Amino acid sequence: MDKSIVAGYRHTGIIVKDMKTSLHFYRDILGLKVVQELADNSDYINTITGTENCDARFYKMDCGDGTILEILEYRNYPTELIPQEIYNVGAAHVALRVHNAEDAYERLLKAGVKVLSRPVLSSEGIAKVFFCLDPNNVRIEMVEMIDKK
Numbered sequence: 238m239d240k241s242i243v244a245g246y247r248h249t250g251i252i253v254k255d256m257k258t259s260l261h262f263y264r265d266i267l268g269l270k271v272v273q274e275l276a277d278n279s280d281y282i283n284t285i286t287g288t289e290n291c292d293a294r295f296y297k298m299d300c301g302d303g304t305i306l307e308i309l310e311y312r313n314y315p316t317e318l319i320p321q322e323i324y325n326v327g328a329a330h331v332a333l334r335v336h337n338a339e340d341a342y343e344r345l346l347k348a349g350v351k352v353l354s355r356p357v358l359s360s361e362g363i364a365k366v367f368f369c370l371d372p373n374n375v376r377i378e379m380v381e382m383i384d385k386k
Contacts, residue, residue, distance in 0.1 A: 248297065248305035249331055251375055254318060256294055256310040258372045263308060266348045267333070269298035272305070288314070300333060321374050330368070330376035338365035338381035345369050345379075356381070 253259035263269050275295045283291050292313040298306050310316075321328045335341040338356035345352055353368040356379075365381040 246304070248307050250307040250309055251331070251371070251373070252316065253308050253310050253373050254316050255372065256296070256308070259308050259310075260296060262350070262372050263298055263306065264296075266345070266350060269300055269306060271296055272299050273297040302334075306331065306333075318374055321376065323376060328376075330378050332378040332380050335379045335381050338367060338379060341379050341381075342367055358383075 251259075260271075264271055273296070275297075276293070277295065278290070278292045282293055283289060286293075288311070290313065291311060294310045294312060296308050298308070300306055323330065342352060342356050351370045353370070353376075356365040356367045358364075359366050363383055363385060365383065366378060368376050368378050371377055
């Protein structure tokens with residue numbers, strides 16, 4: 238049987254160094270809605286992550302269309318920021334749709350968020366796009382879809 242293993246998309250999780258700073262970015266600046274907050278030090282979390290005596294904290298946030306972004310902090314494990322140049326193997330980014338790329342760009346600048354460029358029309362002409370960095374140097378792609386009539 239040639240059935241896909243994948244049934245659908247669940248969420249994207251980002252490990253953060255400082256939950257308070259990251260929550261401020263995702264909830265207060267970007268405006269994502271917290272739908273679940275959870276602290277977990279159970280056998281379950283230790284089993285699935287391969288950790289021991291883990292003390293994890295999670296926030297699941299709705300991106301406005303029902304998709305979920307999760308930020309996680311492992312409070313009793315030493316966490317280091319890693320270089321996340323976009324061309325390195327394993328580097329990832331999260332793409333979020335925005336209503337207006339120019340407005341999002343200006344609001345992020347005003348909030349002191351590091352942005353990597355002004356919004357630019359995509360090569361295929363279907364979106365205005367720019368990247369910013371979250372407090373952990375994770376690249377967040379901001380995408381305004383252009384209605385091609």
